Amino acid sequence: DSGVTQTPKHLITATGQRVTLRCSPRSGDLSVYWYQQSLDQGLQFLIQYYNGEERAKGNILERFSAQQFPDLHSELNLSSLELGDSALYFCASSVGWGDYNEQFFGPGTRLTVL
Amino acid sequence: AQKVTQAQTEISVVEKEDVTLDCVYETRDTTYYLFWYKQPPSGELVFLIRRNSFDEQNEISGRYSWNFQKSTSSFNFTITASQVVDSAVYFCALSELFMNRDDKIIFGKGTRLHILP
Numbered sequence: 001d002s003g004v005t006q007t008p009k010h011l012i013t014a015t016g017q018r019v020t021l022r023c024s025p026r027s028g029d030l031s032v033y034w035y036q037q038s039l040d041q042g043l044q045f046l047i048q049y050y051n052g053e054e055r056a057k058g059n060i061l062e063r064f065s066a067q068q069f070p071d072l073h074s075e076l077n078l079s080s081l082e083l084g085d086s087a088l089y090f091c092a093s094s095v096g097w098g099d100y101n102e103q104f105f106g107p108g109t110r111l112t113v114l
Numbered sequence: 115a116q117k118v119t120q121a122q123t124e125i126s127v128v129e130k131e132d133v134t135l136d137c138v139y140e141t142r143d144t145t146y147y148l149f150w151y152k153q154p155p156s157g158e159l160v161f162l163i164r165r166n167s168f169d170e171q172n173e174i175s176g177r178y179s180w181n182f183q184k185s186t187s188s189f190n191f192t193i194t195a196s197q198v199v200d201s202a203v204y205f206c207a208l209s210e211l212f213m214n215r216d217d218k219i220i221f222g223k224g225t226r227l228h229i230l231p
Contacts, residue, residue: 043207043221043224092161105159
Protein backbone atom coordinates (compact mmCIF):
# COMPACT_ATOMS: atom_id res chain seq x y z
CA ASP A 1 0.00 0.00 0.00
CA SER A 2 1.59 3.24 -1.20
CA GLY A 3 -0.50 5.47 1.04
CA VAL A 4 -2.04 7.26 -1.94
CA THR A 5 -5.76 6.76 -2.35
CA GLN A 6 -7.86 7.27 -5.42
CA THR A 7 -11.60 7.20 -5.79
CA PRO A 8 -13.52 5.79 -7.45
CA LYS A 9 -11.76 2.63 -8.58
CA HIS A 10 -13.98 2.25 -11.59
CA LEU A 11 -16.17 4.71 -13.43
CA ILE A 12 -18.43 4.02 -16.36
CA THR A 13 -20.06 6.93 -18.11
CA ALA A 14 -21.30 8.09 -21.48
CA THR A 15 -19.84 10.36 -24.10
CA GLY A 16 -20.40 14.02 -23.43
CA GLN A 17 -20.55 13.59 -19.68
CA ARG A 18 -18.32 15.07 -16.99
CA VAL A 19 -16.58 13.16 -14.21
CA THR A 20 -14.36 13.98 -11.26
CA LEU A 21 -11.54 11.77 -10.08
CA ARG A 22 -10.21 12.23 -6.61
CA CYS A 23 -6.76 11.66 -5.14
CA SER A 24 -5.49 11.87 -1.59
CA PRO A 25 -1.70 12.00 -1.33
CA ARG A 26 0.44 10.31 1.29
CA SER A 27 0.57 12.11 4.58
CA GLY A 28 3.21 14.82 4.35
CA ASP A 29 3.47 14.85 0.56
CA LEU A 30 2.86 18.24 -1.00
CA SER A 31 3.03 17.32 -4.69
CA VAL A 32 0.36 15.53 -6.63
CA TYR A 33 0.80 14.29 -10.18
CA TRP A 34 -1.80 12.97 -12.60
CA TYR A 35 -1.10 10.45 -15.35
CA GLN A 36 -3.20 8.80 -18.02
CA GLN A 37 -2.56 5.29 -19.31
CA SER A 38 -4.41 4.15 -22.41
CA LEU A 39 -3.82 1.51 -25.05
CA ASP A 40 -3.50 4.12 -27.78
CA GLN A 41 -1.40 6.77 -26.06
CA GLY A 42 0.50 4.71 -23.53
CA LEU A 43 1.49 6.37 -20.29
CA GLN A 44 1.26 10.15 -20.30
CA PHE A 45 1.89 12.81 -17.71
CA LEU A 46 -1.02 15.20 -17.39
CA ILE A 47 -0.32 17.75 -14.67
CA GLN A 48 1.39 18.38 -11.35
CA TYR A 49 0.36 20.46 -8.36
CA TYR A 50 2.52 21.48 -5.47
CA ASN A 51 0.97 22.80 -2.29
CA GLY A 52 -2.09 24.02 -4.11
CA GLU A 53 -0.42 25.56 -7.14
CA GLU A 54 0.00 24.18 -10.62
CA ARG A 55 3.65 23.28 -11.04
CA ALA A 56 3.95 21.57 -14.41
CA LYS A 57 1.66 20.73 -17.25
CA GLY A 58 1.99 17.88 -19.67
CA ASN A 59 -0.35 16.48 -22.29
CA ILE A 60 -3.53 17.61 -20.62
CA LEU A 61 -6.44 18.38 -22.89
CA GLU A 62 -8.36 21.62 -22.54
CA ARG A 63 -11.42 19.56 -21.63
CA PHE A 64 -9.55 18.37 -18.56
CA SER A 65 -8.74 20.42 -15.49
CA ALA A 66 -7.35 19.75 -12.08
CA GLN A 67 -6.90 21.43 -8.75
CA GLN A 68 -5.32 20.79 -5.41
CA PHE A 69 -7.20 21.83 -2.32
CA PRO A 70 -5.88 23.26 0.97
CA ASP A 71 -6.01 19.81 2.55
CA LEU A 72 -3.75 18.71 -0.35
CA HIS A 73 -6.16 16.31 -1.96
CA SER A 74 -6.54 16.76 -5.69
CA GLU A 75 -9.30 16.37 -8.20
CA LEU A 76 -9.07 15.78 -11.92
CA ASN A 77 -12.11 16.93 -13.84
CA LEU A 78 -12.80 15.45 -17.24
CA SER A 79 -15.56 17.01 -19.30
CA SER A 80 -17.20 16.48 -22.68
CA LEU A 81 -15.95 12.94 -22.50
CA GLU A 82 -15.05 11.07 -25.65
CA LEU A 83 -14.54 7.38 -26.26
CA GLY A 84 -10.80 8.00 -26.44
CA ASP A 85 -10.75 9.25 -22.87
CA SER A 86 -11.27 5.70 -21.65
CA ALA A 87 -8.12 4.95 -19.71
CA LEU A 88 -6.54 4.26 -16.38
CA TYR A 89 -5.86 7.49 -14.51
CA PHE A 90 -3.13 7.41 -11.92
CA CYS A 91 -2.38 9.87 -9.22
CA ALA A 92 1.01 10.02 -7.54
CA SER A 93 2.43 12.06 -4.72
CA SER A 94 5.85 13.11 -3.55
CA VAL A 95 7.33 15.23 -0.84
CA GLY A 96 9.03 17.86 -2.97
CA TRP A 97 8.01 19.95 -5.91
CA GLY A 98 10.64 19.48 -8.52
CA ASP A 99 11.77 17.07 -11.07
CA TYR A 100 9.68 14.04 -10.33
CA ASN A 101 11.54 12.97 -7.24
CA GLU A 102 10.42 9.71 -5.77
CA GLN A 103 6.73 9.32 -6.35
CA PHE A 104 4.21 7.00 -4.79
CA PHE A 105 1.32 5.95 -6.96
CA GLY A 106 -2.29 5.32 -6.17
CA PRO A 107 -4.10 2.23 -7.49
CA GLY A 108 -5.67 4.21 -10.32
CA THR A 109 -9.17 4.95 -11.50
CA ARG A 110 -10.34 3.05 -14.54
CA LEU A 111 -12.59 5.23 -16.65
CA THR A 112 -14.76 3.68 -19.31
CA VAL A 113 -16.59 5.99 -21.68
CA LEU A 114 -19.40 4.32 -23.61
CA ALA B 115 12.13 16.76 -29.20
CA GLN B 116 12.21 14.22 -26.44
CA LYS B 117 11.82 10.57 -27.24
CA VAL B 118 12.19 7.33 -25.33
CA THR B 119 12.54 4.03 -27.15
CA GLN B 120 12.15 0.66 -25.53
CA ALA B 121 12.73 -1.61 -28.48
CA GLN B 122 11.98 -4.81 -26.58
CA THR B 123 8.23 -5.14 -26.50
CA GLU B 124 8.22 -8.41 -24.62
CA ILE B 125 10.90 -10.61 -23.04
CA SER B 126 10.65 -14.04 -21.47
CA VAL B 127 13.38 -15.57 -19.37
CA VAL B 128 13.59 -18.48 -17.02
CA GLU B 129 13.77 -17.74 -13.34
CA LYS B 130 17.27 -17.06 -12.00
CA GLU B 131 18.51 -15.83 -15.35
CA ASP B 132 19.79 -12.29 -15.68
CA VAL B 133 17.87 -9.98 -17.97
CA THR B 134 18.57 -6.52 -19.33
CA LEU B 135 15.89 -4.11 -20.44
CA ASP B 136 17.06 -1.56 -22.96
CA CYS B 137 16.17 2.10 -23.02
CA VAL B 138 17.42 4.63 -25.56
CA TYR B 139 16.48 8.27 -25.32
CA GLU B 140 16.70 11.44 -27.36
CA THR B 141 16.86 14.95 -26.00
CA ARG B 142 18.32 18.26 -27.06
CA ASP B 143 18.94 19.29 -23.49
CA THR B 144 22.14 18.68 -21.58
CA THR B 145 20.25 18.56 -18.31
CA TYR B 146 17.58 15.93 -17.86
CA TYR B 147 16.33 13.10 -15.70
CA LEU B 148 15.88 9.43 -16.55
CA PHE B 149 13.54 7.07 -14.75
CA TRP B 150 12.39 3.49 -14.55
CA TYR B 151 8.96 2.43 -13.34
CA LYS B 152 7.49 -1.01 -12.79
CA GLN B 153 3.88 -2.01 -13.40
CA PRO B 154 3.15 -5.51 -12.08
CA PRO B 155 0.10 -7.50 -13.21
CA SER B 156 -1.93 -5.97 -10.41
CA GLY B 157 -1.73 -2.67 -12.29
CA GLU B 158 -0.19 -0.25 -9.87
CA LEU B 159 2.85 1.78 -10.84
CA VAL B 160 6.02 1.62 -8.81
CA PHE B 161 8.77 4.19 -9.07
CA LEU B 162 12.16 2.44 -9.25
CA ILE B 163 14.83 5.03 -9.90
CA ARG B 164 15.58 8.58 -10.99
CA ARG B 165 18.96 9.51 -12.43
CA ASN B 166 20.08 12.96 -13.48
CA SER B 167 22.18 13.60 -16.53
CA PHE B 168 25.17 14.77 -14.53
CA ASP B 169 25.52 11.49 -12.73
CA GLU B 170 26.73 8.68 -14.95
CA GLN B 171 27.60 6.36 -12.13
CA ASN B 172 25.91 3.02 -12.35
CA GLU B 173 23.45 2.27 -9.61
CA ILE B 174 22.83 -1.00 -7.87
CA SER B 175 19.93 -1.77 -5.60
CA GLY B 176 19.80 -5.40 -4.56
CA ARG B 177 19.21 -7.45 -7.68
CA TYR B 178 18.53 -4.35 -9.75
CA SER B 179 21.18 -2.32 -11.51
CA TRP B 180 21.12 0.52 -13.96
CA ASN B 181 23.71 1.43 -16.56
CA PHE B 182 23.61 5.03 -17.78
CA GLN B 183 25.74 5.86 -20.81
CA LYS B 184 25.44 9.35 -22.22
CA SER B 185 27.66 8.45 -25.16
CA THR B 186 25.03 6.06 -26.46
CA SER B 187 22.01 7.83 -24.91
CA SER B 188 21.07 4.69 -23.08
CA PHE B 189 19.80 3.91 -19.62
CA ASN B 190 19.55 0.14 -19.37
CA PHE B 191 18.09 -1.82 -16.49
CA THR B 192 19.39 -5.23 -15.45
CA ILE B 193 17.73 -7.67 -13.13
CA THR B 194 20.11 -10.26 -11.75
CA ALA B 195 18.89 -13.70 -10.73
CA SER B 196 15.37 -12.89 -11.86
CA GLN B 197 12.37 -14.04 -9.86
CA VAL B 198 8.78 -14.66 -10.82
CA VAL B 199 7.79 -11.54 -8.85
CA ASP B 200 9.81 -9.47 -11.31
CA SER B 201 7.22 -10.22 -13.98
CA ALA B 202 5.81 -6.85 -14.93
CA VAL B 203 5.80 -4.13 -17.53
CA TYR B 204 8.76 -1.82 -17.10
CA PHE B 205 8.71 1.76 -18.35
CA CYS B 206 11.67 3.98 -19.01
CA ALA B 207 11.05 7.74 -18.95
CA LEU B 208 12.81 11.02 -19.63
CA SER B 209 12.24 14.50 -18.28
CA GLU B 210 14.02 17.65 -19.21
CA LEU B 211 14.80 19.58 -16.09
CA PHE B 212 11.92 21.58 -14.71
CA MET B 213 12.48 25.04 -16.07
CA ASN B 214 8.97 26.11 -16.83
CA ARG B 215 5.44 24.96 -16.44
CA ASP B 216 5.41 23.14 -19.75
CA ASP B 217 8.06 20.63 -18.80
CA LYS B 218 6.86 17.12 -18.89
CA ILE B 219 7.97 13.55 -18.53
CA ILE B 220 7.94 11.28 -21.57
CA PHE B 221 7.49 7.53 -21.22
CA GLY B 222 8.60 4.71 -23.44
CA LYS B 223 6.02 2.17 -24.53
CA GLY B 224 7.21 -0.32 -21.97
CA THR B 225 8.76 -3.77 -21.98
CA ARG B 226 6.66 -6.65 -20.76
CA LEU B 227 8.87 -9.04 -18.83
CA HIS B 228 7.81 -12.62 -18.17
CA ILE B 229 9.82 -14.62 -15.67
CA LEU B 230 9.07 -18.29 -16.18
CA PRO B 231 9.32 -20.62 -13.20
